Amino acid sequence: MKREFNAAHTPLENGFTVIEASAGTGKTTTIAAITLRFLAEKGIPIERILVTTYTELATAELRGRIRETITDALGQRRLPFVDDIVAKMGDRKEMERRLKIALQSFDDASIFTIHGFCARVLADRAFESGVPFDVELVTDQSRFLNEVADDFWRAHFYTDDTTMAALLRGQRLKPAQLVELLTRLTNNATLRVMPPPEDRAVIEKKIAELCEAGADSGELTELVNRFVISVQSEFCEWAREQLPRRKADRGVQSFDDLLTRLDEALRREEGGELRKSLRERFAVALVDEFQDTDPVQYSIFSQIYGGSDSSVFFIGDPKQAIYGFRGADVFTYLKAAKVANRRYTLHQNWRSEAKLVDGVNAIFKQRDDAFVIEGIDFPSVTASGKTDAEALTTCGRRDQPLRFWIASTDNRSRVGDSVAAEIASLLAGEAKIGARKIEPRDIAVLVNANSQPPGIQKALADLQIPSVVYSAASVLKSAEAAELLRILLAVAQPTHEKIVRAALATEAFGLGASALEKLSSDEAEWEGTLNRFADYHLLWRDQGFVQMMRALLIGEKVRSRLLAWRDGDRRLTNLLHLIELLHTACVENRFGIDGLIKWLARQISGASEGREDYELRLESDEDAVRIVTVHKSKGLEYGVTFCPFLRKEPWGGGKEFLKYHEGDELVLDLEESHREIQKREELAEIVRQLYVGLTRARHRSY
Structure with a gap:
């Protein structure tokens, strides 16, 4: 049973602490509170408290929230948890001195993205890390990926005979697909590829013999598949050696290289000095959004702080781990949680109305294995009552906040029209949030795929309802x-x-x-x-x-x-x-x-690489309905949400390379022989997306 973490009173102990923060339970507030306590209670300077997260936007939010919390502690009117922290302090003058110094030196606060942290370490400790001084950071490494794939293709297939070319037509063996395969490898540095490559010449010889003998198509197809898989596996081995070498020759590195280079530097025999200097530099580490970590990131923190008397806090929620396509690995979170010195949860929801919280609890408490994967359980949360003070009402009456629509296969094409009609009804009727009338900006439609927003936007436009798209589409x-x-x-x-x-x-x-x-x-x-x-x-x-x-x-x-x-x-x-x-x-x-x-x-x-700066930008900030992908909605909240595309079929093969976990290790299965395991893992991710979608609403969710 995980204990509840109290931001003001739970002891800040040495070692590794995991805090599971369910949706809406105040994760950012908890990080700010822990930082305040290390400043006020322990006297640790602000620049020695390392805080990392995953995006520049989240970094800016954390920086602002931590600064506000410190300022709040020095004021007369404080938030309740800040008041509790201040009340514990025996020497108020010493506390005020420490916090004023923290504010004066706040520009030196160690609040970074994980890549920013690695870049700072590699730059400041170039000798210990073994990284050249003149390496250029490139934001787009696609030209290197294409170059490696093209060179491999030219070396192996430009001289092939027409028979082989005809057999390979339609197979997943083209330069663009090799680039896609290499992108998977760069997103997951520890990804194990199976099976290993076979002797290509032997397979080619057998194929030629079968063609000459007029063998049946089944046997020939099987051999061609073996050939393709072997070439893909061979490419993975070759590309993993070529890509780093080519970037090193040209004096460039990518964001992913920042992580792997720091990890390699810490692993070296002489890495002990680097680990020691980083512990001295950063006495405390707080890692935000830890459910979106990967084996390399976890390895970095484990090597720096493992076996030390430093305090490390991993804050996240495995129920919201939905970024596997970017390399995040929820199994790494589960591995870290198993070996952590202690585990806590946050039990109070500050986002949603009480009945909506109860409804979400009821859904995910139906089964002990609601999240499919062992180790991800569902701790019930209770509503704080804050949102109920300004509840959603229709004609002065509160209504059910959690609503389900069941659509048959024949009716799915009309889902967009139904959503738009309900939104029009809310806007035209007597729906109010507190004392004010509901506005378009209070409503969000959450979609699963980048192809879905246009249909929703058209349905809304037909009813003259303004909307904007906030999508991860490129x-x-x-x-x-x-x-x-x-x-x-x-x-x-x-x-x-x-x-x-x-x-x-x-x-x-x-x-x-x-x-x-x-x-x-x-x-x-x-x-x-x-x-x-x-x-x-x-x-x-x-x-x-x-x-x-x-x-x-x-x-x-x-x-x-x-x-x-x-x-x-x-x-x-x-x-x-x-x-x-x-x-x-x-x-x-x-x-x-x-x-x-x-x-x-x-x-x-x-x-192309799934980079943040390639994602569609918000075209307007006017009063409009938000159409948001579930992935983009994570961390955000809206008054009323619609999730019209909840049903999603698990992996069907063909479009993506099959990945699955063997223990804690992520494996790329080119043979696609572990489909059932992959389907189960994708089902688990679909459930996590459902959880994220249902927990974005403050007042009502459809």
Whole structure:
């Protein structure tokens, strides 16, 4: 039985402490409270308290919350938990002195993303870590992934005979799929690949013999599959050696390299001195969102603090571990929780109305193994009553806060319309939150896939309800990216009339078939159009990409043309975002015209990295319904939520490489022989997504 952690009174002991913070129980507040206590009670300077989290946004929030909590402790009116901490202090003057020093030196507070922490250590202790001083950090390593995949493909398949090429057609053995495979390896540095590669020449010989003998297709198919799996496995071994070497030769490193390099430095025989210096530098460590850790990150903290008398707090919630596709591994959390010196939970929910909390408790208490995986249990939480003070009412009456809609397979296509109709009813009726009328900004529709927001947004627009999309979808996969590629191709080849016509047919230029035909038949007008594209070409060549795009947007009146569409804000936001990304790619990679076009084409057609700066930006902050992916909603809260796409089928094979856990180790199974284990693990993740979706609402969840 895990004990409840009291932010003001639970002893701050040495060793490893795991705090499981269920949704809405005040995780960030708890971290701020622990930091305050180490400052006030233990007298540890703010710069010696290490706090890490996973995004720059979360880092900024933590930094602000910790500073506010320290300021609050020095004031007269305090939050209850701060009051309890201050009341315990015997020497108030000494406490005030410590906290004032902390505020004065707050710019030196050690609050980082995990990658920021690793970068700081590697830079400050370059000698101990063995990292060269002049290494450049690149935010996009896709060019290296593509280069490695292309070189492997050229070395192994450019000389193959036509028979082999025909047999491999349709198999998962193309450069783009090798890039996807390599991306999986870079996301999971400790990923074990199975089976090991076979002797490719032997398999090729057998295939040739079977083809000559006219063997049955079943036996031939099996051999071809073995060949493909062997090549994939061979590529994994080769790429893991090539990718780091090529980046080292060019003096660059990625964000993932920051983690692996620090981990390797700590593991070395001479790493003892580095571990000791880091413990002296950071006497306390608080790791936020620990459910999203991975084996390398956990290894770093284990090596620094293992066996020491330092205090390390891992704060997270395995029920909200939904970032496996980015390399996060909930099994690492469970492993760490098993060996921790102590485990606590937070029992009070500060987010939701009491009946909504009770409803969520009732759902997940139906089974002891509700979260499928052993080790993830469901501790019931109680509502604080804070949200009930300003409850959601309709015509002055409170209603059921948790509602289920059952849709048959035939009716699923109408789910968007049903959601939009219910939202319209809420906005047009007498629904109030406290004393104020409910507004569009109070409502969020949570979706599972990046393909789902357009349907919801259209259904809302049909009822004249404003909405904005907050999604993890990549802008490089948007329609605007494909159109921008057509425009850039035309600027690059202004004398190629067919390509120029394709650019003019984009929505940015807005010419339909009849308008294009009319323009082409007018010799003077058509020559003027080609001359404009030639001018853009010269501008790009002489002054750079951004100057050219600025001139094109103004000269062709692209902004006003896009904004004339119903979703014009979305289209324009995507286009400006793409221009910014392309400019960054130009600067980082020193791309010319052809290089930039090739880069964009690869990003559109291939498996691009799931980077945060590629994600769709919010097109507007107006009073509008939020359409948010479940992954993006984590850590956020809304008045009313709709989860219309809860049902999701587990892994069906074919689209993604199969991964599963063998003990605590993550395995990439190229043979796909462990499908049942994989399906069970994906079912567990689907349940965790359900939990995240149901716990975003303060007042009502559909």
